Amino acid sequence: MITSSASLDYVRELVYQRAGIVLGVDKNYLIEARLATLARELKLASVEEVVTAARGEQARKLNPRIVEALTTNETTFFRDVHPFNALRDHVIPGLLAARSATEPLRIWSAACSTGQEPYSIAMLLKTHFPSLPSGRVKILGTDVAESILARAREARYRQLEINRGLPAALMVKFFERDGTDWTLESGIRSMVEFNQFNLVTPSTPFPQADIVFLRNVLIYFDEATRGGVLRRVRAALAPDGYLFLGCAETTASVPDMFERVHIGSTVCHRPRNPA
Amino acid sequence: MRAIVIDDSRAMRAILRKQLVSVGFDVIGEAVHGADALARLKELGVPDLALVDWNMPEMNGLEFVVAVRSNHDYDSMRLVMVTTETEFDQVTLALAAGANEYLMKPFTADALREKLALLGFEAH
Ligand SMILES: C[S@@+](CC[C@H](N)C(=O)[O-])C[C@H]1O[C@@H](n2cnc3c(N)ncnc32)[C@H](O)[C@@H]1O
Numbered sequence: 001m002i003t004s005s006a007s008l009d010y011v012r013e014l015v016y017q018r019a020g021i022v023l024g025v026d027k028n029y030l031i032e033a034r035l036a037t038l039a040r041e042l043k044l045a046s047v048e049e050v051v052t053a054a055r056g057e058q059a060r061k062l063n064p065r066i067v068e069a070l071t072t073n074e075t076t077f078f079r080d081v082h083p084f085n086a087l088r089d090h091v092i093p094g095l096l097a098a099r100s101a102t103e104p105l106r107i108w109s110a111a112c113s114t115g116q117e118p119y120s121i122a123m124l125l126k127t128h129f130p131s132l133p134s135g136r137v138k139i140l141g142t143d144v145a146e147s148i149l150a151r152a153r154e155a156r157y158r159q160l161e162i163n164r165g166l167p168a169a170l171m172v173k174f175f176e177r178d179g180t181d182w183t184l185e186s187g188i189r190s191m192v193e194f195n196q197f198n199l200v201t202p203s204t205p206f207p208q209a210d211i212v213f214l215r216n217v218l219i220y221f222d223e224a225t226r227g228g229v230l231r232r233v234r235a236a237l238a239p240d241g242y243l244f245l246g247c248a249e250t251t252a253s254v255p256d257m258f259e260r261v262h263i264g265s266t267v268c269h270r271p272r273n274p275a
Numbered sequence: 276m277r278a279i280v281i282d283d284s285r286a287m288r289a290i291l292r293k294q295l296v297s298v299g300f301d302v303i304g305e306a307v308h309g310a311d312a313l314a315r316l317k318e319l320g321v322p323d324l325a326l327v328d329w330n331m332p333e334m335n336g337l338e339f340v341v342a343v344r345s346n347h348d349y350d351s352m353r354l355v356m357v358t359t360e361t362e363f364d365q366v367t368l369a370l371a372a373g374a375n376e377y378l379m380k381p382f383t384a385d386a387l388r389e390k391l392a393l394l395g396f397e398a399h
Binding site for chain 2: 076078080081159160162163164165167168169171172176177180
């Protein structure tokens with residue numbers, strides 16, 4: 001059954017209003033495909049029925065499900081490698097030296113999907129800074145999608161996921177095999193706190209952080225939304241902090257706020273002073 | 276960047292070759308088992324990378340890794356196991372024998388590319 005353009009437009013507007021994600025008409029196929037999966041989960045006959053239910057009595061239940069279905073959650077462990085090498089060799093040693101022992105270093109993975117990004121940071125800390133007392137570094141992982149965060153907290157990965165970006169030495173050091181899945185040990189899991197957090201809700205304050213990983217999420221937003229998010233990241237970031245974006249992302253929407261710096265083979269962004 | 280591909284499946288060798296070429300490798304040789312690979316290496320010199328299947332006739336991948344790592348001429352060669360063996364103990368065994376990375380079949384082209392990036396091999 002063909003989904004009406006009114007329903008497609010409803011979804012487009014909902015996802016933009018709630019998550020800032022832009023779905024042009026060229027993304028109608030994506031709306032259809034993702035909501036067809038949701039329809040099956042909900043035991044509804046079609047995408048049209050999902051939308052009709054969401055526009056009626058089941059709005060509170062279904063609208064968030066629709067938004068989540070249209071997020072793209074692809075991620076890997078140690079994605080792009082170099083930002084993690086920069087953390088290990090430069091950023092973390094530098095910030096630890098600049099902070100007193102009672103000031104925890106705060107690392108925020110701001111669109112953490114199923115957890116690979118914050119867990120990679122946790123494994124890196126455990127491996128390369130083994131003597132750090134617990135609590136010296138705090139890692140926060142947030143995402144807009146609750147169901148995705150549930151998977152992050154569970155820290156159970158399928159073979160296809162464990163294959164991606166994770167050094168084999170860390171896999172055998174920190175994961176246990178469970179059927180065909182691999183589960184992360186509780187020691188690493190407990191280093192990361194997960195919270196639901198929507199980057200585009202205007203009222204919620206951004207968590208203060210020394211290092212922000214905001215990777216592969218701005219690409220889904222329009223220019224104005226990107227600018228708004230980056231301004232708030234700038235305000236929440238320590239003056240000597242670091243922002244890491246995805247490979248295809250820049251701070252062009254807020255040209256005066258950040259300075260681009262090269263560290264090893266990666267680029268990151270530091271607050272430009274004065275703000 | 277030069278590589279060899281060691282796998283008894285012709286189809287798998289073709290897939291791996293194609294993926295290596297796409298990230299900028301020159302695939303200088305192929306072998307159908309470990310002993311074949313050792314012989315090929317004598318002719319070819321030391322490549323930067325070998326992709327190594329585990330289950331092969333004559334000499335399996337683990338035996339190949341052990342043999343290569345007992346010869347210091349090959350110290351600079353990175354060894355990546357690419358195999359359907361996915362048990363925890365097997366991964367541990369391969370790493371202990373001197374494999375540098377481990378990729379479980381089935382895998383995607385991205386997964387191979389990411390493993391190679393971990394070893395410093397990147398397309399430019
Ligand atoms: C492609 S993943 C990126 C994961 C990881 N940062 C990485 O680079 O591999 C994008 C994530 O952004 C999340 N996301 C989308 N819109 C969001 C919003 N408005 N607020 C917070 N997270 C959002 C999605 O749920 C998804 O998990």
